[in-house]
Amino acid sequence: MTYFLLNLFLALVWMLINAGYNGLDFVIGFMVSFLALALSQPFGLDTSYFKRVKAAFVLFFYFLYEVIVSVARVVWDVITPTHLSEPDIVYVPLDAKSDLEITLLANMVSLTPGSLSLDVSEDKKFLIIHAMFAPDHTKVIEDIKSGLEKKLLEVTRD
Template sequence: MIKTRFLSNLLLSFIWLAVTGDFSFINFVFGFTLSFLLMWLISQRGEDNRYLYRGPKVVAFIFFFLYELVKANLQVAYDVITPSYFMKPGIIKIPLDAKTDMEITLLANLITLTPGTLSLDVSDDRKVLYVHAMYVKNKDRFIADIKNGFERKLLEILR
C-alpha cells in the first residue's frame, strides 16, 4: 500500500510538471509536496495511511541528521584547529531497541557518518551496539542522545 501511495504521489507530481510546462527540480518538489498534501486531505480514516504520516517524519529526520552532522563537524573542526584537545574518547555499549538487520545497519551507518563517532560491532544476540566516540564526557548522556535521537527517530520511520 505504501508503494502504491508513493507511486501515485510521483505520478501526480509528473502530471503537475506536464501541466505547468516547467520541468525544473524546484517545480517537481513543489508538485510532489502539493500532491502529497492533496492525498492527505482526501484520504479516508479507515485506509492504511502510513505513507502519509511517514513523509513528514522522513523530512524531519533528514533535517535532524543534517543538524547533527553540522554540529559534529564543527566540534571536530574546533578541536583540530585549537591548540588544546577537548577529546575524551571511549567505547560505549549502547543497548538496542532496533531488532531487524535493516534497522541495526541503518542506525550503525548513521552513527558512523557522524564525525567523531564510529560503530564498531554488534553483539551476537543483536541487543548491543558498540560505538567509539571521540567526545564522551558522560556515558549515560551519550547513550541517551543516541537512543532518543537517532534510534527513536529512525524506528518511527521504519516501523
C-alpha cells in the same frame, strides 16, 4: 504503499504537465501531490504513510542539525590548543530489530563527525561505537537512543 506510489505517479504527472524534467520539478510535484493526497484522503481512513513522511522530514532535519553541531565540535577541538576529546568505545543497546533499521542507524552514526560505528554484536542487541567525545557513556547512549534511533524507528515502523 499505495499512497506512496500514487504520490510518485502524481509527481511525475506534475513534471509532464509543466514540461520540467529536473529534480526540482519532481520535488515540487511530490510536495504538491502529497498535500493534495493528505487533504483528500477519506475521513476515518487511518494510514501510516502521512505520519512516516512527516517523521522522515523530522529525521532528516534532526540528522542535519546533529551533523552541523558535530562538525563545529570537532573543528573546535582541532583548532584549539587544548584537546577536549575523550575517545572511548561505547556499547549502545538497540531497539532496532531489522537489518535495515540497524544499518541505517549505524550509517547515520558513522556519518556524524566524531563518531564511528564499529560493529554490531552477534545477537544484534548492541551497536558498538567509537565516540570522540565520550566522558560519560550514559550520555552518549541516551543521545543516540533518544535522538537518532527514536526518530529512525518512527519512520520505519507503524
